[in-house]
Amino acid sequence: MALSVAIMGVPSRRSLYRGGMLNVLPDGVQIIEDTEGRGVFPTAFRAWSSYNPQATHHLVLHDDLLLPLNFMSLVTNVMERNPENVLSFHAFSVKIHDAFQSGAPWAVCKQISGQANLYPVLILERLMGFCKHQLKPKMPLKPGKKFLSDAAAVNMFLRVEHRKAYMPLPNFVQHAAPRDGVAGQNNLGKISPCYIGDYPGAKFDWSFDKDLPYPTVYPYKRREHWEWDYYIGPSPFKEDE
Numbered sequence: 001m002a003l004s005v006a007i008m009g010v011p012s013r014r015s016l017y018r019g020g021m022l023n024v025l026p027d028g029v030q031i032i033e034d035t036e037g038r039g040v041f042p043t044a045f046r047a048w049s050s051y052n053p054q055a056t057h058h059l060v061l062h063d064d065l066l067l068p069l070n071f072m073s074l075v076t077n078v079m080e081r082n083p084e085n086v087l088s089f090h091a092f093s094v095k096i097h098d099a100f101q102s103g104a105p106w107a108v109c110k111q112i113s114g115q116a117n118l119y120p121v122l123i124l125e126r127l128m129g130f131c132k133h134q135l136k137p138k139m140p141l142k143p144g145k146k147f148l149s150d151a152a153a154v155n156m157f158l159r160v161e162h163r164k165a166y167m168p169l170p171n172f173v174q175h176a177a178p179r180d181g182v183a184g185q186n187n188l189g190k191i192s193p194c195y196i197g198d199y200p201g202a203k204f205d206w207s208f209d210k211d212l213p214y215p216t217v218y219p220y221k222r223r224e225h226w227e228w229d230y231y232i233g234p235s236p237f238k239e240d241e
Contacts, residue, residue, distance in 0.1 A: 001056045001057060001079060001080065001083060002052070002054055002055045002056050002057070003026075003055055003056070003057045003058070003059060003075070003076070003079065003118075004028070004030070004050075004051050004052035004055040004057075004058050004059070005025055005026060005028070005029045005030070005058075005059045005060075005061070006029065006030040006031075006032055006047040006048075006050045006051070006058065006059070006060050006061070007021065007022075007025075007029060007030070007031050007032065007047075007060075007061050007062075007063050008032045008033075008034075008040075008043045008044055008046070008047040008060060008061070008062060008063065008150075009031075009032075009033055009034070009043075009062060009063025009064070010033060010034050010063070011033055011035060013063050013064055014033075014063075016063055016064050016176055017031075017063045017064075017065075020066070020067070020176075021061065021063070021065060021067055024067045024068070024069055024070075024071050024072065025067075025071070025072065026072060028052075030047070030050040032046045032047040032050060039147050039148075040114070040147065040148075040149050040150055041147070041148045041149060041150060041153060043150075044060070044114070044149075044150030044153070045128065045131060047060045048060060048119070048124055048127065048128055049128065051121055051124060055121055056083070056120065056121055057079055057083070057118055057119065057120055057121060058118070058119050058121055058124055059075060059116070059117070059118045059119075060116075060117055060118075060119070060150075061115070061116050061173070062114060062115045062116070064175060064176045065090075065115060065116060065173045065174065065175065065176060066173065066174040066175070066176055066195075066197065067172075067173055068172070068196055068197045071172060071173070074168075074172050074196070075089075075118060075172065077206060078118075078168045078206050078208075079118060081206050081207060081208045082106075082166055082168075082206075082208040083120065084120060085120070085123075085163070085164060085165060085166050086112070086117060086118070086119055086120070086123060086154070086158070086163070086165040086166070087117065087118040087165070087166055087167070087168065088109050088112040088113065088116070088117050088118075088165050088166070088167045089115070089116040089117070089118070089167070089168070089171055089172035089173050090113055090115040090116045090171050090172070090173045090174070090175070090192055091109075091112075091113055091167065091171060091192060091217070092113065092175075092190045092191055092192055092193070093193075093217060093218055094193055095217045095218060096167070096169070096171065096192070096193060096194060096217055097193035097194045098215075099169060099214075099215040099217055100169040100170050100194040101194075102215060104169060104214055104215050105168065105169060105204065105205060105206050105207065105208075105214075106166050106167065106168055106169065106206065106208060106212075106214045107166070107167045107169060107214055107215050107216070107217045108164055108165075108166060108167075108214050108215070108216045108217070109164070109165040109166065109167050109216075109217060109218075110216060110217065110218050111151070111155045111158075111218055112151055112154055112155060112158075112165050112167075113151050113190075114149055114150040114151035114154075115173060115175065115190075116172065116173045117154070117165075123163070126157075126161070127153075127154065127157050130153075130156075130157045130160065130161070131153055131157070134160070134231065134232050134233070135148070135153065135156070135230050135231060135232065136230050136231075136232060148227065148230050149227075152227035152230070153227075153230075155227070156227060156228065156230075156231055159236055160231075160236075166208075166214070167217070168204075168206045169194065169204075170192075170194035170195060170196045170198075170199065170204075171192040171194055171195050171196060172196055173192070173195070174191065174192050174195040174197060175190045175191050175192065
């Protein structure tokens with residue numbers, strides 16, 4: 001297996017990833033910046049598309065993360081143990097902490113957040129095809145209307161294709177200080193409640209068995225289904241779900 005890496009972000013936050021993230025990432029990281037103010041989804045699509053043709057997996061990171069010094073060895077560890085699924089490394093729901101405290105090494109994600117995700121290239125290519133052919137290219141921004149995020153697009157894809165995403169516990173990344181960015185205002189509500197950097201010296205075993213009943217979690221504090229307005233078909237959710 002081989003891994004390529006991309007960081008997506010905005011020029012105003014170059015100091016965040018140049019001063020910290022790049023120090024623990026391998027050479028050859030693709031830097032995908034939203035220099036024209038086009039928004040998070042177009043930037044994410046460019047970051048997805050930047051994978052190395054020789055890679056089997058592609059890691060996409062937002063530009064405002066704290067990474068442990070052994071981040072890449074952690075990613076390689078879980079990639080080798082769970083190579084066939086999308087892996088997510090950050091969440092900000094207390095349910096993630098509950099799952100970690102239960103002793104579970106993995107959680108099944110009903111949705112993912114956008115901060116740090118690892119994609120098998122074969123699934124990534126299907127994701128990009130889904131976005132090209134099954135999502136509306138743009139929608140008028142009405143009062144209160146949200147823009148399409150990278151996480152929203154991935155979550156629709158996972159739902160439509162009946163795929164699962166998995167999260168090793170605890171989280172491998174942490175959000176840095178609140179600041180405006182490619183995905184909007186980052187706030188304290190986006191802080192992981194169980195970041196691996198808060199457990200120095202702890203040993204974790206991420207052995208994976210797809211038949212085990214890992215806890216199922218949402219990464220967010222609330223569930224929203226507004227993103228399905230971008231989908232060309234009907235929403236799979238019931239009105240009261």
